[in-house]
Amino acid sequence: MNTLDLSQTPIAADGTFEVQLQKSGQILQVTKDQSILKVLQDAGHDVPFSCSEGICGTCLTKVVAGTPDHWDMYLTPEEQEKGDCIMVCCSRSQTARLVLDL
Ligand code: FES
Numbered sequence: 001m002n003t004l005d006l007s008q009t010p011i012a013a014d015g016t017f018e019v020q021l022q023k024s025g026q027i028l029q030v031t032k033d034q035s036i037l038k039v040l041q042d043a044g045h046d047v048p049f050s051c052s053e054g055i056c057g058t059c060l061t062k063v064v065a066g067t068p069d070h071w072d073m074y075l076t077p078e079e080q081e082k083g084d085c086i087m088v089c090c091s092r093s094q095t096a097r098l099v100l101d102l
Contacts, residue, residue, distance in 0.1 A: 006097035007066035017093040021102045022064050036088040054090035062101035067094040
């Protein structure tokens with residue numbers, strides 16, 4: 001399956017999804033118990049963050065493909081609906097893969 005397919009496929013029943021980093025092509029697995037931010041940090045990526053609760057907007061990251069599952073309180077409903085950015089500290093994915101502009 002290519003990137004496009006996975007970014008249009010609903011998330012797995014166990015809540016696991018993949019994050020692909022656009023610039024390097026690196027693919028990381030995010031399990032149900034992990035935040036995207038934690039997975040990025042564990043992989044050595046220095047993503048700016050502050051509150052870790054979806055309030056401050058510091059961790060805003062652009063989404064290239066896939067559909068975010070927004071859990072933050074920072075984006076407006078219209079911005080959430082647009083789906084072109086995500087708060088990686090708390091939000092998740094509705095699709096099996098999210099491609100981020102990182
Ligand atoms: S770190 Fe504050 S919204 Fe993500």
